[in-house]
Each structure stands twice: as structure tokens, then as C-alpha cells.
Amino acid sequence: MILVLCTVLFVSACSSTPKDATTQPAATKDKEVTFLFNFASQTIDPHQDYTPLRAGVTETLVKLGEDLQIEPWLAEKWDTTDGQHWTFEIKKNVTFQDGRALDAEAVKQSLERAIKVNPGVEQVLNIKEMSASGQTLNITTEQPFPQFPSELVHPNASILDVNAADPDKTPVGTGPFKVTSFTAGSSLKVERYDEYWGGAAKLSRASFNFNEDASARLSALMSGDADIVYRPPTESLETMKSDSTLHLESVTSLRTHELIFNTNQPEFKDKYMRKAFDALVNREELKDVIMGGQATLATGPFMPGFSFIPSYEVKTTGTEAALAWFEKAGYQVEQGKVSKNGKPLSLKLVTYTSRAEFPLFAQVLQAQAKEIGIQITIEFVDNYEDYLLTKDDWDLGTYSPLIAPRGDASYFLNVAFKPDGTLNFGKINDLQLNKWIDQLDQMVDTDKRNELIEKILMHIDEETYYSYLVHPNTLVVYKDRVKNWVTSKSEYYMLTNQLDVE
């Protein structure tokens, strides 16, 4: 043991650690930051992975602003007359990190490569043909596709210099940082690109590291191995808050935790039964007790802030309200217990463990239901999405979809409500809803789109196809010396040219 400790001390003395860099005096011009993210990337091909965009290596034609509106980025402006034929003006004076000028042809080549290597991008962009001339890029989509600019926000639609070698290890983009090295599953190191069109970054270098264990991420912050930590452990909130050298930020994310009803089950075909459970779930307990306050109560699928959110009616919740809905659904309520034809109700709730709050939420709901005579069995399922879509032996489920990753409502409405949508776990087939979503997919005028989305959301609310619970917050903790950090709602933009350290 003594021998081991001696070896340990010897090796320690002989080696240098990244701490030297991260704890540099702020007065020097050579500023560096270490960012620690919670998912590991095995590749940094921008057309396969989100990290190059997050690390400020690549950029997209348009971006999602913090006000959830899309903004020009590499594209200065865009236009369409019919929602199918698009013209994009590419910003002038933009260069790739190898010095090559960005023009429409380079953008076209990049989008062609993205479509070729990533079938998901092919689906999301739906491009039929492209032509480039100078800084003008003409794009025709397969069919009218009014939300096309929003879809270009997707990180895998990043613009990449396709002529540069080895895009999966050293991609060349137009962002403020260029790649110096990448170790799959461990770290990406970048340095400032001095000719960045938006102004050279304030930082000289940055490390974009990965660690999937929340406790280890916090330890890295405490030990000086990291300056900014994404999603630290929520159980250590008080420790972080009490440390005056740390800054904690909690921002509503674009996800929504939801309770799913299997509308193929006879019980949940009835909207009053769905409303009963919607009234029974205790959102406040989920938010405050289970999630430590790191969430925002949901009134519908989309978080407040989108321009199309309707004025939802305030609902009465709690056991009494739930019992009233059960009665309306044809159940007998006697002495606070629910039954049908003298028999108690027995349901199966399925969930998964990768979101720590869901098993606890399921248990709370189980206990609440038990109080009113409803038996709920809980089952944890692997390959959860496939199970929900292919099996019908469940009644209730939990899920946390990304609601509007690119700012437009079409994505979520299509995947969650159309009969062959890949997130339509409730197996919803509402003819009126299908018709409206089809209309929305063809509608170009923004005001009319918002009007229709509002109508759709009110209909979904009335039918209560899902019970929307909370929007989980994104938690970021960083050292006080870090300046200009912005916790992006979309989780797309992390290292920027404005990020700085003292």
C-alpha cells in the first residue's frame, strides 16, 4: 500500500494536469475554458453529431433565438412565394476555418453531404433540388414545406467545408472555434479562429469535455478540471447554491414531461377518463418535491413563450375534481372510491429509469390512485419507444419529448398526433386533428399558421390526449470567473465568441 501511495505521489509530481490551464490568472491574454457536457460524442462529424455546433465549430443557415423565433445566421435572408421554392442569400465575408470563402455552392455541397450521410437529415429537410449562384442558393422541397427554414436550425444541417479532410475528427466549419484535437467519448479541444466573421472569440482555447456521471461532473468542477458543468446533480443544489464561487443557472427547456393515455384501451377511449387522470396528477409535487423545483408547470405541450400558445382555461385539479370526471366517464364513486359495475379499476403504467423523476412520479400517482380505489401496477421497460408503439398491454405511460426543437409546432404535431407519427404513443387517430395538421403542413402565412396551431392546441386540450405535466429545467453551474455564458433553451448553442473568463 505504501508502495502504491509512493508511486501515486511520484507520478503526480511528474505530470502536469489540465488544471494548470483552467486556473490560469485571468490577467493573461491566453484565456481558456473547460466545459463539461453530459453526453459523450463518438464522432464530431457535424452531419452526425451535435457537438461541433455546440462547441462553436460549425454554424447553420438559421438559428433558434432565445425568444424561440428563428433568426438569420449564415443566411442573411430567405424568401418563398409558395412554401416550396426557396431563395436563401448567404452572408458575405464569411470564411471557413481553412480560409475558404463561404458561398452558395459551398452551402449546397454541405447540405448534399448531410443528406447523403444522415437519413434523418434527408427526412427533416425534404429537399428535391438545389442550385447555387454566387451567394444565392435556390432550394426546392419535395412538396410545399412552410416550416423549411425552421428545420435548417437542426445541428446536423451545419455547414461544413466538404473539401476538408477527415470531417469526423477535424471538421472545418465557419464558427468562432476550430478543432485542434478530438478524443472520442472524452474531449474535444478547440482554439480561436481569428478571422471569424462575427468577431474573434474572447477565449483563446476551450475544451469541450464529456462525462455522463452527474456526481463526477460536479467533482470535476470542484477539483478545477472544469469551469462550466452542464446538468450537475440536482441533489447537490444546496451545496452549489451555498458556494459563493459558483453561479447556478436554471432555464426552462424545450421538453415536456407528459402522462400518456393508451387510447386503444377501452377505458382511455373516453375523454372524461383522460380528464380524470389529468386532474388527479399532482404537478406541484412532481415539480417541487420530486424535481427539487427544477421545472415549470405545464399547461399544454408547448412551454410559454411561443407565439401560438392559446389562453388555456384554468383547470381545477385534485382528487375531488378527478372523482367528478370519473363519474362523468360512467364510473361509480362511493365513499371516495371509484369502481365500475362493482369492480375496482386495475391499470398498468409503464415507464423507464433514465429520467430519475419518472419512477418516483409513477409511485406517487400509484399511491394517489390507490386512495380512490384504483390499482396501478408499474412496469419498467427497456426500448421504451418501441414498446409503447408496438404493444397494447398498457394503459398509462410517461415520456419526455422534445416539443419544438427548431421553434416550429409542425414537428411535434406530426410525430405525436398523426396516426403514423413515431411519437404517437397514445395511438391517437382524430380525423379532425389529422385534417388540421395536414392543412398546417401546407400553410405559408405565419399569422394564419399561428391561428391554426392555436385551434389545434385548444382541441388537444379539450380532448386531453396527453396530460402535460412540467417542462424540466436545464441546470448549468459555472465558476464566477466565467462571463457571458448563456444557457440556451434549445441546448444547441454553448461555446460562443462572447464567452469569456476573468
Place this chain on the structure above:
Amino acid sequence: MNKLLKRSIEFILFILLLSFISFVFVKLAPGDAVREILRSDDVAVSSSQMEKQREALGLNDPVLVQYGQWLGRLVRLDLGTSYMTNRPVTEELLDKLPATLLLTCTSLLVLIVIAIPLGTLSALYPNRVIDRFSRLLAVLGTSVPSFWLGLLLIEGFSVRTHLFPSMGTGSIAHLVLPSLTLGLTMAAVYVRLIRSSLLESLGQDFVRGARSRGIGGSSVLLRHAFRHALTPVVTMFGVSIGSLLGGTVVIEVLFAYPGMGKFIVDAIQSRDYPVIQGYMVLMGLIVTIIHMLVDLLNDVLNPEIRLKGER
């Protein structure tokens, strides 16, 4: 020559059997690679588009047909392309293998440095302080989860004393904490194994005979008793190398160490069939070679085994 030919045939059959079983089991398991390929959690794809992609990848073909196609490519040394990264599986695995091998070697070094002296002293001085200490270490080592030990080491050597980095790679210092975590946990088992094996050897006739011939204590220990005692240790060593190569996932996650364990777990979760199959073959190859080396080493350490085998 005959032995080599026999071993080669055994090896090929083993790899075939292993690859077939793993292929069938992975295919039978629920889950869908297409969901990952199309990034269906944030791309508006429909079920019919997913079905089209499934068809294009041949995932709807019978399992035997898919296995036959995979085997045909394997013969041409082509392990296919990863669904996750779009890179050749061979490149992906060979990229990650050195880091895993390095961590395996340093962990084994920690194990040897702790287990051999402690196990030997424990056998030489049974029921004395050193023996009691080794027993305590054995109990602690086997009962403390390696993940927790790792967190303790991070707290002690990284957060509080800033001696070692808590994660990542790049220098020898980065290897210290993960190697200690793995090595210390395994050393506990080996200390007890060496102790009991050495105690048994010391009680054997050939040791007593050597002593009666006037051979010195250290010579008896090293040339006779220890050599005999190492046979079960070396055999178990082979098993440990195999488990280190394939089973260090938790430690890789904790220390953000870019080895193969985490990579293969991600591949399993996303049903990246080419990577899973490639990994099985590579691991089968490495583990078989290790076991052959262990056999060889046992022959050298204990000629009696070789003689029995030749009878």
C-alpha cells in the same frame, strides 16, 4: 504442429459459434436501430419512412440471411459501418482498443504491486498483523463497489488535494485514479487467492523435501512454493484480463475514459449491430489468445501440468 492446427480449428469454430449466438441474440432482443439512424426523437419521421429505411438496410430479412451476409463480409475482413458514427467498425474498434489495453495494463500493475507482496506476507505470517490487514482489505475490496471507490478516490486525490485529474486522458496522471480503482478492487481477491495457494504449497511434500535438503528459505519460497502457487493465480489472471477488457464500463463513465466498454454499451443501446458483432469477434479473438498464453505460462510454471497433458 498438430497442436497448432488443432488450436486453430478450435479457434475458428469458437469464433463462428460466438458470432452466430451473439448475432441471433442481438437480433432477437427488442429495439430498433432505425429509430437511432433516423434520429426519430427530433426528426419528424413517420412509421412508413422508418419501415422504408429498415427495408433498405436489410433488417427485415431473415436472421440467417443477415448473418450469412455479415459472415461473407467478415471473410473479406470487412466488419461493416457503424450506424452511430458512419465510420468503419474496424477503425472504430482499433481506435478505442489502445486506451482500453493501456488501462487494463496499468490496473493489472496496481493489482500485482499490491496483491503479490501482501498475499505472500499473509501466507508467511498467518494470523499475524499483516494477515489480518490483508483479510480486512479483502473484505473491503470485495464489498466496496468499484464505482463508489472511484468517487472516494476522486474526492481524496482530485477535489481535496488536486493531485490528479478526475477525468479524461492525455497524461500518465489521468491513468492513476481509474487504474487504482480497478486495481484495488481486484487486488483484494488476489491477495486471498495468493495467500491460500501459497499456504497450500508450503505444506506440500516437495517443499518439505527441499527444506530437508537444506535449501534456504527464500529459495524454497521463490523456486518451489511460489512457482507452484502461481498456477491458479495465473489462470484467474487470464479471466481478469478478459473482464477488464470488456467490463470497465462503469469506470470509463466515471472517469470519462475513452475505452471500448462505454462505446460498446452505447452501441448496444442504439442497436448498432455492426459494432456489436465486430466487438464480439475482436473480444473473442483477444480472450482466446490470452487463454492460450495463460495455458502456455502454466506449462512453464508447473511442468507437471504439461506432463499430465502429454500422457
